[in-house]
Amino acid sequence: MRRGRVIEEGAARALLAAPREAYTRALVDALPRRGPPPIPRAPSEPLLRAEALTVDFAGRRRFFTRGRAVQAVRGVDLAVHAGEAVALVGGSGSGKTTLGRAMLRLVEPSGGRILFRGQDISRTRGPGLLPFRLACQIVFQDPYSSLDPRMRVAQIVDEPLRLVPGLSTVERLHRVDAMLDAVGLAGFGARHPHALSGGQRQRVAIARALVRRPDFIMADEPVSALDMTIQKQILTLLRDLQKAHGLACLFISHDLAAVGEIADRVVVMQHGQVVEEGGRDQVFDAPRHAYTRALLDAAPRLESQGGRQSPAGK
Numbered sequence: 577m578r579r580g581r582v583i584e585e586g587a588a589r590a591l592l593a594a595p596r597e598a599y600t601r602a603l604v605d606a607l608p609r610r611g612p613p614p615i616p617r618a619p620s621e622p623l624l625r626a627e628a629l630t631v632d633f634a635g636r637r638r639f640f641t642r643g644r645a646v647q648a649v650r651g652v653d654l655a656v657h658a659g660e661a662v663a664l665v666g667g668s669g670s671g672k673t674t675l676g677r678a679m680l681r682l683v684e685p686s687g688g689r690i691l692f693r694g695q696d697i698s699r700t701r702g703p704g705l706l707p708f709r710l711a712c713q714i715v716f717q718d719p720y721s722s723l724d725p726r727m728r729v730a731q732i733v734d735e736p737l738r739l740v741p742g743l744s745t746v747e748r749l750h751r752v753d754a755m756l757d758a759v760g761l762a763g764f765g766a767r768h769p770h771a772l773s774g775g776q777r778q779r780v781a782i783a784r785a786l787v788r789r790p791d792f793i794m795a796d797e798p799v800s801a802l803d804m805t806i807q808k809q810i811l812t813l814l815r816d817l818q819k820a821h822g823l824a825c826l827f828i829s830h831d832l833a834a835v836g837e838i839a840d841r842v843v844v845m846q847h848g849q850v851v852e853e854g855g856r857d858q859v860f861d862a863p864r865h866a867y868t869r870a871l872l873d874a875a876p877r878l879e880s881q882g883g884r885q886s887p888a889g890k
């Protein structure tokens with residue numbers, strides 16, 4: 577259906593194999609497909625690493641009692657190397673956001689260590705944390721609430737550059753223009769967020785996160801609030817920018833199929849622990865943990881005559 581009208585119907589297999597309408601084709605094309613195989617990397621010092629990381633939340637206070645304490649992250653080891661895209665997936669409440677935020681020092685860990693370029697930053701505070709803060713950026717989940725509605729797109733993207741010492745106004749303008757161009761929003765600088773679609777807003781959020789040329793970005797559910805066809809465009813954009821800039825990325829999502837396909841490595845979390853970790857193809861083609869298999873089975877995919885079609889497509 578589109579705009580309240582049936583535009584195409586037919587037997588499931590035939591329709592999915594050969595959609596006639598452009599809109600149907602766009603939906604079918606939006607199904608996750610695997611990119612080229614990841615390039616094997618030489619073992620090196622990870623850019624960012626969690627070691628036996630634990631995060632406990634005290635129970636939320638009720639009227640006279642306290643709710644039960646939550647162990648959101650239970651002894652997780654996770655390393656992200658320079659230039660590597662890692663997908664962190666798992667069901668709602670499995671601890672993904674808490675782990676990602678703890679690795680960026682936005683949530684206080686209860687135990688374990690966080691290493692940035694080999695240095696323990698778990699307890700670093702104040703100005704000592706500044707190089708780390710400048711090197712890491714976040715793309716937030718909800719593009720509708722994360723952008724200041726009073727600011728114009730160019731100002732939103734420019735804001736992080738104001739913290740870079742020694743950058744002239746002209747240089748900043750150039751950087752903003754180039755960044756808007758890179759995310760497909762050339763000429764949108766004077767608009768306000770309300771004059772943009774959800775996908776365009778998420779492009780602004782990505783431009784803002786990348787404009788200071790970070791080494792690492794964390795994208796927490798970057799496409800969950802978007803339509804399926806737009807999800808694909810945004811994930812492809814993230815992937816292309818990640819490769820072009822040699823960025824390290826942590827893509828967090830409940831949707832294994834969507835983010836897994838654009839990652840080099842996949843890490844699966846359940847109940848605050850990592851239950852499976854491996855190269856993308858290994859996790860998709862030979863998942864070892866029952867929970868990973870359940871996540872894969874829950875994902876929409878096309879079946880071919882020979883049974884389950886590889887999401888790699890051709």
Ligand SMILES: Nc1ncnc2c1ncn2[C@@H]1O[C@H](COP(=O)(O)OP(=O)(O)O)[C@@H](O)[C@H]1O
Pocket residue numbers: 633634636646647648666667668669670671672673674675
């Ligand atoms: N600020 C908080 N205070 C108390 N409990 C929290 C807080 N944030 C998250 N939790 C709990 O920690 C667990 C993991 O949450 P979260 O990291 O958001 O999972 P996910 O991102 O995988 O959905 C959940 O049980 C959640 O209710």
Ligand SMILES: [Mg+2]
Pocket residue numbers: 672673674
């Ligand atoms: Mg989350």
